[in-house]
Amino acid sequence: MSAVHYKFFSKLKYDIVTFDGLHISLRDLKCRIMGREKLKAANCVLQISNAQTEEEYTDDNALIPKNSSVIVRRIPVGGVKATSKTSVRSRTKPVSGTSKAIGDSPASISVAQLTKAVNNFKSGTGYRKRIQQQQRRQPPPPPPSPPLQCPYLSVLKSQIDLLGE
Template sequence: MAHIHYKFSSKLSYDTVVFDGPNISLTDLKKQIMGREKLRAGDCDLQIINAQTKEEDGGHIPKGSSVIVRRIPLIGAKSSSNSKTNHKYVCF
């Protein structure tokens, strides 16, 4: 079993995603992280950054990698704490 270590930029410690194969697609990694963290795909997207190079990862991530995750709110998504639609733009 292969693994990737991930942590949200606001956390100090890493968690682990386990998968089969030499690498995992970015889409599958996001799905696994969202499932483990109980995030809904309709509320946000995840930005995945290589922890060593600080560059945004794309495509496939090789086993044994460490990544930093940032939650990016979707524009126009309904807030879980508010029934109104959020139409504010998010700038980073």
């Protein structure tokens, strides 16, 4: 028995789909996942991508090797509504013609910014600077409070003085 490990994007744990052979087609994997999760094809479409390379499998005839790990996203049949907040995340390039990279878009970060980030990471200066900035932002400790002034303390002292005489 061979297996493919899958998890939905929003979940933490992987589940397993078992099959015979060295690989499983994307169509068969989607059908088995929908059967195990009790999903209906009329409600959603499954988007499956490789967990390590983050490449999306788009061709239903694409073969997924045994012991692979994949991430599953449920996409509504009508599509996803666009929001005003957009974020671009750079992903890896596709390995073969049967898949495409997720989030492929024009350069979202300049080469200079990327080089600076890599150099900061290698030298650790970015981390050190953030720690120093956090330490500077912390408010100074409060001044020590003055000793408590008890009105009865003076009365007690006078009584002790009277007893001592």
